[in-house]
Amino acid sequence: MIKRFDRIAIELPKPDQPDPNAAAAVQELLGGRFGEMSTLNNYMFQSFGFRQSKKLKPFYDLICSITGEEFGHVELVSHTINLMLVGSTYPEEPDQTPMRDGKDKRNTYHFIATDQMARPFDSMGAAWTGDYTFKSGNLVQDLLHNFFLEIGARTHKMRVYEMTEHPVAREMIGYLLVRGGVHIVAYAKALEILTGVDMTKWFQSQI
Amino acid sequence: MIKRFDRIAIELPKPDQPDPNAAAAVQELLGGRFGEMSTLNNYMFQSFGFRQSKKLKPFYDLICSITGEEFGHVELVSHTINLMLVGSTYPEEPDQTPMRDGKDKRNTYHFIATDQMARPFDSMGAAWTGDYTFKSGNLVQDLLHNFFLEIGARTHKMRVYEMTEHPVAREMIGYLLVRGGVHIVAYAKALEILTGVDMTKWFQSQI
Amino acid sequence: MIKRFDRIAIELPKPDQPDPNAAAAVQELLGGRFGEMSTLNNYMFQSFGFRQSKKLKPFYDLICSITGEEFGHVELVSHTINLMLVGSTYPEEPDQTPMRDGKDKRNTYHFIATDQMARPFDSMGAAWTGDYTFKSGNLVQDLLHNFFLEIGARTHKMRVYEMTEHPVAREMIGYLLVRGGVHIVAYAKALEILTGVDMTKWFQSQI
């Protein structure tokens, strides 16, 4: 079970202007295969079906703990997208075509299905799917999956960062890169304990 | 943000024997269109993008609060499925075909992709998708959606109840029917406040 | 069974110029979750499997009758899209790249898969799916679904209206808003008869 707090992980800047196409790109970090919905749900279902959670408590606690944090990341990326869409329509009458800009933007779901708000789909509008979750039940394998997932997620964040200089997106990505880095190291250390392989070194060779 | 507790909503009975096909049916209540993943994520994204959350605080709080509870329901249904699959394989060597029963069961993902554990798919193995979320931004419409979603979810729970007498499934469904009933009434009352229509009466006419 | 007539619901204006991106947006009203393919097929399958159609004849007749009308709406939206795409290519030789404009438009299926004509997909090119149909067999629940579906469809139509001032789109949407309004009231009245709740009042509070 969880207790929900009405608080967001970091304070996001008030944007000067909207950028719907950048918001569409940021959707990849929310609902893409390597987005926050994937990290949240992978760890969530792995923790629900964790075998021997008492004997392997440190590993169980690790996955549970990151699950909780990922909820906050889904929230943060959603708020980012929402802020990036503020101002993308005009305060006019319907006959004045107040959403005319939306017609030529990359993601029309933001204008037709929602009120310029995030939903769980990726940068091309494809919905997040439970097919993106992995839970083999082999702890080392699940941790390797998570290690790889976080590394892939890091690359996607870097790339979206390189696609937009929108201040809200940059603030959010800067924060998530740090947190994601912590998760990579945490999974690396867990793998090292279980296998004796120094995965942390592996990660350092990549930065 | 959330804080996660290592506690499940209700205590589930220890099952005497597995029923993989019943577990496969219960998956509809987890990852189907009217399953708990849908209620969780609908309310989650509606709350993230809730406009005028201060002015409309009671409605915002309602959706936030039910979101929190739904996390616990996803957890509960997952644990139910996991318990219903305990004992569905034999403690034998690979050459003795210890998962031979799984071959003829309805959901082979439970045996190949996971270690007889739940993942977010429905009773036919179709993955849950973000396409099941609705967030129009019109508060009355979103509440009507939620009211309808809970009513549909109630029907699905009743039907799975009528398909299996497995004690873990029955215990879980009995609990969720009560909680779901509370949610229906809560959304009905919210709609009544906003529109003046007595939706509660509507619901009562159905029981 | 049906008898088909070679006639369209209303006369559509001859457009002066194409607008492929607006046509792409209108596709949401054809093949999106709240598009005309959804209303047509929901009512169609509900009518095919309607229990006690004699005893509940007025309700059965209602759903059958709207099904028939929705066929005409699918037709009308398709013709609208087709008209909005007229003139989007040039009468030139292949080597002159006569479809060069299509390369940068939002929906390339209109240029590669079809001859600038509608097919059943939504504003992002995602295909309409039978997963959008609902048929619980509980009459009140099915009518509530239909009521909600029509309300959602109305919102989508309004939003596309606010995205484009193309005269063909506006003519079509204006007509469908009226017809959709009639359907909302019809389902509201049916619900009122069955439950005693004044859903019509509910709808009026929204306009």
Added chain:
Amino acid sequence: MIKRFDRIAIELPKPDQPDPNAAAAVQELLGGRFGEMSTLNNYMFQSFGFRQSKKLKPFYDLICSITGEEFGHVELVSHTINLMLVGSTYPEEPDQTPMRDGKDKRNTYHFIATDQMARPFDSMGAAWTGDYTFKSGNLVQDLLHNFFLEIGARTHKMRVYEMTEHPVAREMIGYLLVRGGVHIVAYAKALEILTGVDMTKWFQSQI
């Protein structure tokens, strides 16, 4: 536009007993790639976007006319499935598990999502999708597609026939094989007129 009649193409026998797995197989003929939803929607969208419908009137009329008939086929297959499911639950109280048989049947959507009624999905429960429609705008190519679609549909019908001896399924398939044969010949003759190739002979070589 269409006018709907409350009449089914042929009278179907009253079944003695249900066969849910056979009904699940028949779903392929409704919502599979070669099912009646595909023939209906292919011809429907081809007719909506038919170019030069006056100059090429016989071909336009052919496609329009078969579209109308296919609506009746979707209806007929749906009714067949519905009849094959009659009696698959018991008139008991929920606690007596009246839908216990459904738990082990191939298609649980028939028991959870619907009241043992057809919806547009195939024999494995995958939803029909608009992706199954083809409309190139090249008349000969579209007719070749339709010719091939009808031939594939015929094979699927034959195979489902060979899988079940349920009298309702057999009655329906027997009828549709005749009608499908007529469509194959009709498309073959249309192709012959346009290309000079004797496709009818081709078909005969296959029987």
Added chain:
Amino acid sequence: MIKRFDRIAIELPKPDQPDPNAAAAVQELLGGRFGEMSTLNNYMFQSFGFRQSKKLKPFYDLICSITGEEFGHVELVSHTINLMLVGSTYPEEPDQTPMRDGKDKRNTYHFIATDQMARPFDSMGAAWTGDYTFKSGNLVQDLLHNFFLEIGARTHKMRVYEMTEHPVAREMIGYLLVRGGVHIVAYAKALEILTGVDMTKWFQSQI
């Protein structure tokens, strides 16, 4: 089994400048329903499950042989897309937003999921699916399918050709049109042998 050679079917020109939207359109020829992934995998699975391959050796050999060639076509289209994306980012630091152009391009997967390289999806980013394969086991029907598939593929190639004058795309399409023409004739002749119908004549009437 196969032996792979490090050689591409034809030499592709070195492009002067990138055209990401044209590359996005070319993806239809790679991962669309009528793309090279479809021809490769259709023939591949038809050959794996070919009955009476000795008695019907010429037909078996034909399908095997074209399978091999199609691998080279998948390779060629992939290289084309890759070349069309060269130069679409800037050699700058992340803070300088070196992938800023990608944000407004039609296919963001090229920038986020890959390093501006092809993967098996179509012109709208929808992934290629095994659902695009056909293998009825009736040889004449499978050949008719292949004949139709090649004709549809030809139309798609022509249309992408008419959408872009990018020299790499044109070189590749020019080559594939020739090879595709050969395949059409080959399947036509195979059908003629088996049915006596002069399909080659049919094809000629279309050029």
Added chain:
Amino acid sequence: MIKRFDRIAIELPKPDQPDPNAAAAVQELLGGRFGEMSTLNNYMFQSFGFRQSKKLKPFYDLICSITGEEFGHVELVSHTINLMLVGSTYPEEPDQTPMRDGKDKRNTYHFIATDQMARPFDSMGAAWTGDYTFKSGNLVQDLLHNFFLEIGARTHKMRVYEMTEHPVAREMIGYLLVRGGVHIVAYAKALEILTGVDMTKWFQSQI
């Protein structure tokens, strides 16, 4: 480009009797996320878009070489499925319902869509999708993906092995476990060269 040989990787035994449900399970190893279609296509597209293939020749050659072998594995698993389905129908007339057994089997596509032959879908009939491919362009990351993919594939093979004792399945899986083990070590060594981390040791800790 490739050259295709009419030879299968190993000789498969002639089965005494069919096992359609086991064949359905083996489909996971063909068209599932961790099946041979995934290994083939991942390495194929990674090799097509490999940057600096001359400077990094040993790594490029590794991926190209395994790609070639994976084609043979797709072939081998397909033949296995095909052999496991031999004898699952009866040599009778259509009216004798010669495919009656197929009606109750887990995968009806084997009976309706194909002539009891493999196509690229998984153990629940879900089609393989290009979404299963990964190509980040970061060589270490791509190799880590491949390492993880092979490890996941190994687990899936082991589990299907434990589900069926059908001799053809066992022969094929025994062979693929050896080859998969070689691939794991090969990717581990490549990662070791690039990062200095002893991934081979990691793998050994798992056996």
